[in-house]
Amino acid sequence: MTSSYDTSGAAADTLKGGPRRRRVRTGVRGAPLPLLVPALAGLVFLLLPLVALLVRAPWSTMPEQLTSTEVWQALRLSLLCATAATAVSLVLGVPLAWLLARTDFPGRGLVRALVTLPLVLPPVVGGVALLMALGRNGVVGQWLDSWFGITLPFTTAGVVVAEAFVAMPFLVISVEGTLRAADPRYEEAATTLGASRFTAFRRVTLPLIAPGVAAGSVLAWARALGEFGATITFAGNFPGRTQTMPLAVYLALQNDPEAAIALSLVLLAVSIAVLAGLRDRWMTAAS
Secondary structure: OOOHHHHHHHHHHHHOOOOOOOOOOOOHHHOOHHHHHHHHHHHHHHHHHHHHHHHOOOHHHHHHHHOOHHHHHHHHHHHHHHHHHHHHHHHHHHHHHHHHHHOOOOOHHHHHHHHHHHHHOOHHHHHHHHHHHHOOOOOOHHHHHHHHOOOOOOOHHHHHHHHHHHHHHHHHHHHHHHHHHOOOHHHHHHHHOOOOHHHHHHHHHHHHOHHHHHHHHHHHHHHHHOOOHHHHHHOOOOOOOOOOHHHHHHHHHHHOHHHHHHHHHHHHHHHHHHHHHHHHHHHHHHO
16 A cells, blocks of 8 residues: 555656656665675775885985976976867867767767777877877878978977877867757857857857866866876987976886885876866766
């Protein structure tokens, strides 16, 4: 027999357009053992290397490790190139995300797959591909060299190009998802009032998707800051010119493991700061 409470609840669900989803929250004590054990094992697997990094850190010599000229050169170059790569990603990636989210054209699914390809492509392969395209003898690079005297490989500009290549898909995916969630009727209303499509995008759509653009920019910046494979393949490892923090960690690991740990802690701190900055957005999306 159905109680009056259940009946009123079902009626309320019907009035609101359908049954409501109720979240089932259980404590750790109520978790099945076959799920709890591998879950804890996975947590330990992910946290153990980070804890080991903290345990083995040379805390007594950390100040002198982090104040050396080489470290500051690598850190300055990393921050500069990651910021420039994020700017390139914004200029090219936001219009690309809008194209994928707001327009319908033949082969859109293929284009989206190609845009996200750098996410799964091994970074070294990406560096080789950049060399084949933009190297001095590359498909496009040979014309850049002969016509404009521009050489990208093994330069600071090459670092920016390599980082933008691997980081831009993160921004495109984030902005495209935000665009799909945004109501296009606001943009359509602006066009009916006489605004051009670009003006409607700039004045209406862009403010609506600003949180998604900001989150994608932070993710792209963090990915660019940690890029290694494409950078060392396309730009090399020259101190003061192309040696970023990940490359400095790799070089220090061969000669001075304590310096490598100190540099790794700097990148770890930056990663934690990025996660903390995006926490509110992720928690809002999950709620």
